[in-house]
Structure formats: C-alpha cells, structure tokens
Amino acid sequence: MKYVDEFRDGELARGMARRLAKIVRPDRDYRFMEFCGGHTHAISRYGLEDLLPTNVRMIHGPGCPVCVLPIGRIDAAIELARKPEIILCTYADLMRVPASGGDSLLKAKAAGADIRMVYSTLDALRIAETEPQRQVVFFAIGFETTTPPTALAIRLAARKQLSNFSVFCNHVLTPAAMRAILTSKDDRVELDGFVGPSHVSAVIGVTPYRFVATEFEKPLVVTGFEPLDVMQAIVMLTTQVNEGRCEIENQYGRAVSPQGNLKAQAEIADIFDLRESFEWRGLGEVPASALRLRETYAQFDAERRFAVETPVARDNPACECGAILRGAKRPHDCKLFGTVCTPETPIGSCMVSSEGACAAQWTYRRFDEPTREERMAS
Amino acid sequence: MCLAIPVRVIELLPEQMAKVSLDGVSKTISTALVDNVAVGDYVILHVGFALSKVDAEEAERTLAMIRNIAEDAP
Numbered sequence: 001m002k003y004v005d006e007f008r009d010g011e012l013a014r015g016m017a018r019r020l021a022k023i024v025r026p027d028r029d030y031r032f033m034e035f036c037g038g039h040t041h042a043i044s045r046y047g048l049e050d051l052l053p054t055n056v057r058m059i060h061g062p063g064c065p066v067c068v069l070p071i072g073r074i075d076a077a078i079e080l081a082r083k084p085e086i087i088l089c090t091y092a093d094l095m096r097v098p099a100s101g102g103d104s105l106l107k108a109k110a111a112g113a114d115i116r117m118v119y120s121t122l123d124a125l126r127i128a129e130t131e132p133q134r135q136v137v138f139f140a141i142g143f144e145t146t147t148p149p150t151a152l153a154i155r156l157a158a159r160k161q162l163s164n165f166s167v168f169c170n171h172v173l174t175p176a177a178m179r180a181i182l183t184s185k186d187d188r189v190e191l192d193g194f195v196g197p198s199h200v201s202a203v204i205g206v207t208p209y210r211f212v213a214t215e216f217e218k219p220l221v222v223t224g225f226e227p228l229d230v231m232q233a234i235v236m237l238t239t240q241v242n243e244g245r246c247e248i249e250n251q252y253g254r255a256v257s258p259q260g261n262l263k264a265q266a267e268i269a270d271i272f273d274l275r276e277s278f279e280w281r282g283l284g285e286v287p288a289s290a291l292r293l294r295e296t297y298a299q300f301d302a303e304r305r306f307a308v309e310t311p312v313a314r315d316n317p318a319c320e321c322g323a324i325l326r327g328a329k330r331p332h333d334c335k336l337f338g339t340v341c342t343p344e345t346p347i348g349s350c351m352v353s354s355e356g357a358c359a360a361q362w363t364y365r366r367f368d369e370p371t372r373e374e375r376m377a378s
Numbered sequence: 379m380c381l382a383i384p385v386r387v388i389e390l391l392p393e394q395m396a397k398v399s400l401d402g403v404s405k406t407i408s409t410a411l412v413d414n415v416a417v418g419d420y421v422i423l424h425v426g427f428a429l430s431k432v433d434a435e436e437a438e439r440t441l442a443m444i445r446n447i448a449e450d451a452p
Contacts, residue, residue, distance in 0.1 A: 001401045003384040003420060003432055006441055015448025022450070038381060091425070120426025122408060142425075145382065148411050149427045199382045202422055202430040225381075228444050235447055254437040255384075255422050255430045264411045264429070355381075 003254070007226030008046070016231040017051035023238055030056045031190060032237050033327055035178060036197035037064030037355025038225050044360035046227035056234065059189055060360075062177055062325040063197055065142045065170075066093045066353035068280045071313035073170055074099040077139050080168065080306060081105065081113040087131065089124035090139040091146075092117045097352050100313045121153035128157070128165035137302045141170040144203045147291065148264035151271040154293070154300050166302040169292055172278065174200045175208045176289035182216045184283070187328040193237040194220040195230065198252035203268075205260025206250050213246040224252040271297055281315065281349060282325030321348035324357050331361040338366055382424035384432050387417055398423065 024030065034040055040060045043049060049058060062068050074097055081088035088105075095106045095117065109115040114134075118124050121138060128136035140150045150167060157165040174197065181189075196209060201222045212220045219240040223233035233251045240247060250256055271294060278290030293301040302308060315321065319341070320334035331337045331350070341347040343359055350356035354363070385405070389397040394410040398421070405423075409415045412428045421428035 001384070002386070003437055006437075007444075012444060012448045015450070016444065019447050019450050120408070122426060145424050145429065148429075149408075149425050152408070152410055152427070199422065199424060199429065202382075229440075232440070232444050232447060251440070254433050254440055257430075261411060261430055263413065267411070 004226060007224065007228045009228065013046070013048070013051060013227055013231055016228070016235060020056065020231075020235055020238060021053050023235070023242065024053045024055060025242065026055070028055065030192050030238055030241060031059055032056070032193045032195055032234065033059045033061045033181070033189070033191050034195040034230070035061035035063040035174065036195075036200070037067065037353065037357075038197065038199070039195055039223065039230060040064075040357055040360050041355045042225050042227060042230055044364040047364070048227060048230055049365075051231070052234065056238065059191065059327040060324065060330075060357035061181065061194075061327055062280065062282055063143070063174065064350070064353050064355045065146075065172060066097060067321065067325060067349040067356045068172065068177070068282060069094075069097070069141055069170055069349070070279045070281050071099055071315060072279070072310040074105070075103070075313055076308050076310050077168060078103055078105060078108045078113070080137055080302065080308065081108050081115050083135075083306070085135050086306075087114045087116060087127060087134050087136045088139055089116050089118045089127060089136060091141070093353055094139060094141065096346065097349055098316075098346060100311070121149045122156075125153050125156055125162070125165060128162050129160070132164055135164050135166070137306075138165070138167045139170075140167045143172055143174050143197070143200050144268070145199045147171045147272070148203060148261075148267050151267040154271050154297055155267070157300055158297065163299075166300050166305050167293065168302040168308065169272070171272070171291040172280070173289050173291070174204070175211070176286055177280065177283065178209070178212060180280070180283045180286045180289065181326065182212070182218070184326060187323065187326065189327040191218060191327075192241050193218050195233050195237070196220045196222040198222050198224045198229075198256050201250070201252070201256045201260060203261050203264045206248055206256065206258045209248045213248050217246045219246050219249070221249045221251050222256055224254070270294075282322040316347050319348040321350045321358075324350055331358040334358070338362060382422045382429060384420045385423045387415055387419045387421060390415070390417060396428070
C-alpha cells in the first residue's frame with residue numbers, strides 16, 4: 001500500500017536505531033510518553049522497544065478513548081439499549097468493554113437489546129431514516145478524530161428533521177488530558193517529551209499543544225503511525241532534549257498542516273461546547289476535557305432526551321488500568337495481567353481495546369522477562 | 379479506535395461521497411470534511427470520513443529525512 005509500505009522498511013528502522021544509539025547521552029535517561037494507543041500498538045507490533053537504546057524508555061499514555069471511558073458511561077449506554085424503543089448504534093471497539101456486574105454491550109445484545117455495530121455515523125443516520133418508528137441513539141466516543149463525523153451526523157439529522165436520532169456524547173479532548181498528565185497530583189510520571197497523535201492533529205492542527213512547550217517545558221512531536229514515523233519522532237525528541245530545546249514539531253507534514261482541518265474545526269465548534277468537567281478512567285475528573293451538544297441541538301442529545309443518569313461505578317479493585325493509563329505503572333505490574341485478565345476474558349479496559357497498553361503487551365510481548373530494574377521497582 | 383489509513387480516491391459520488399480503493403478493496407466514504415478532493419488523490423480515512431489529504435511532496439521529504447537519519451548523513 002502506497003504511503004504505508006515505504007514507512008515500514010525494517011532495514012531503515014535498524015539504521016535509524018544505530019543513529020539513535022550514537023546521539024543518546026550515556027549519562028542520562030530519556031522518557032518519552034506516546035500519548036496515543038495507536039502508537040502504543042505500533043511500538044509493540046513492530047518491536048520498536050527492542051531497537052531503542054536501553055536508556056530511551058517509552059511510557060504508554062491514556063490516549064485510548066475506549067480505555068479512558070468510565071464504567072458508569074457504559075452502564076448508562078446499556079441502560080439505554082435495554083429500552084425497547086431504542087436501537088443503540090456503536091463502534092465495534094466498545095462491544096466487549098466490561099461494565100458493572102460483569103455486563104457488557106455484547107452480553108446485553110445477546111440478551112435481546114437492539115445494539116448494532118456501525119462503521120460510520122452515517123450508517124446510524126441511515127438506520128434512523130429506514131426505521132422511523134424506533135429511536136436510534138449513536139454511542140459517540142473518541143478524541144478529536146471521531147468528533148467531526150459525529151458533528152456532521154447531527155447537522156444532517158437537523159437538516160432532515162429526524163426526530164428519532166440522538167447522540168450519547170462522550171467525546172474527549174487530547175490537550176486537556178495531556179495537561180492532566182502533566183499536573184497529576186498522585187504518582188506523577190517524570191517525562192522528557194511527548195509523541196503526539198497525528199490523526200488528532202489532522203483535525204486540530206499543531207498549535208493547541210503549544211502549552212506543553214511554553215508552560216511545562218517539554219518537547220512534543222506530532223507523529224505518524226508507521227514504525228519509521230515513530231522512530232523519526234524519537235530521534236527528533238532526543239535531539240531536542242540534547243540541545244535543551246522544547247518545541248512542538250510536526251513529523252507528519254504529509255497529512256497535518258499547522259492549523260489543521262479548519263472545516264472540521266468549524267463543524268465541531270458549531271455543534272458542541274465544553275463540559276465543565278468529565279470523568280476519565282485513570283485521571284479522575286478532568287476540567288474542560290470533554291464535549292456536549294450545544295443548547296441549539298439539545299433535541300439530538302440522548303442524555304437530555306432520555307434523562308440519562310451516569311451511575312457511580314467501581315472498577316475491579318485489583319485492576320491497575322488507572323495507573324497504567326497515567327503511565328505510572330506497566331501492564332506487568334498488575335496482578336491480573338495475563339492471569340485472569342487476557343484479551344479473551346478482559347477484566348480491565350486496557351485489555352479490551354487492541355490499542356490498550358495491556359492488550360499490546362499481551363499480544364506482542366507477553367513472554368518478555370521484566371528487566372532487573374523493573375523487578376527492583378516492584 | 380483512532381486508526382486512520384491512506385486510501386486512493388477512485389470515483390467521486392453525489393452528496394460529497396467518494397469511492398476509494400483500500401489496497402484493492404473498494405469502499406464508499408464521505409469527503410464532506412475535505413475540500414477539492416479529486417480522483418487520484420490520497421486521503422486519510424477514519425471511521426468512514428476523509429480527515430485530510432496526503433501531500434505527496436511532503437511524504438517524499440519525510441522519507442528523504444528518514445533515509446538521511448538511517449544512513450547517518452548530516
């Protein structure tokens with residue numbers, strides 16, 4: 001595939017690793033957080049950690065919308081789906097996420113709830129048009145990448161005056177989560193820089209991250225998802241650290257412009273406004289970190305239409321997903337990892353989503369022995 | 379979840395839709411978020427929508443930089 005295969009050349013990756021080994025300073029560590037689950041997955045899948053010098057460490061971040069969605073929101077979605085008049089449409093990623101009491105959307109579907117997996121918000125809209133006697137609720141989750149498609153569906157529903165389409169909105173914001181990581185009170189991780197998600201930047205551009213450099217003095221490189229993209233970003237971050245620079249750089253110029261996609265930004269701004277606060281798994285309540293529908297579009301807001309209550313729900317107390325999402329712990333630090341919690345029988349969300357840190361570790365590196373340093377730490 | 383892939387536009391359809399080729403598989407997607415999409419363009423596809431166009435020159439520049447790093451050229 002063009003624009004994919006060229007960026008997966010193993011020989012070039014090894015060459016880049018040799019260059020990296022030359023430029024790292026032996027007297028210090030380099031701790032870079034890859035914010036996005038897509039990067040976590042790529043790093044594991046292509047074995048990039050094995051190519052890096054031992055003092056360059058990648059720390060997994062909270063950038064997996066499935067992983068950070070609190071259990072109460074899944075419980076609320078299941079509650080909606082059990083209403084006989086409702087068809088709940090969802091992206092497939094959410095089907096197996098454990099809810100309270102061992103429940104999940106998949107189990108609710110098996111028990112008779114009308115839950116349908118869709119590829120696109122337009123599929124959900126089409127279902128609403130073809131089944132006017134039912135209420136279609138789209139379970140919207142995701143960072144800034146999935147938000148414009150949700151916005152467009154709401155605009156189209158308004159234009160077509162569909163009275164049976166609404167959205168259960170859980171869209172969250174990347175920069176706000178990054179700020180939460182940088183200001184976290186408990187077990188804050190020491191970081192030397194960020195690998196930033198490029199598909200988010202395809203929408204929001206590069207400038208919203210400026211605070212990472214100016215306020216927190218960390219470099220950030222907006223990075224593509226192929227292995228050579230990630231390797232280049234690590235070289236760029238290492239160079240910045242060595243030169244004492246903190247800049248926001250763009251490695252993914254082929255699809256990210258500095259200002260991002262203005263049309264998509266306008267769609268988001270027209271349909272959504274900020275929630276004062278939203279709960280994240282692993283980060284707790286994060287101010288101004290999520291979106292809800294504007295008053296103008298209130299009739300398309302499932303939370304208002306069906307008076308949705310978000311129950312307070314507890315994660316499995318033994319599950320370390322929270323600390324893993326903050327980058328404070330690694331999958332191997334969790335007692336459940338690989339014992340009762342595997343992709344077939346996930347206990348925590350980081351094992352459900354293929355982009356979760358635990359799933360990536362289990363799929364590609366579960367036989368790795370923890371290093372001496374990790375054994376000492378635990 | 380945030381997986382997005384470069385795909386080639388093979389046909390423009392009404393209502394800002396387009397047919398794309400994804401390694402030989404064809405799929406109908408929305409181009410409502412991107413202006414001036416033409417047949418032959420590569421776009422980044424995410425949950426059924428094009429998010430941005432792929433700039434061929436920029437891709438070449440990035441590859442050249444990657445080769446420079448790998449070959450340890452200054």
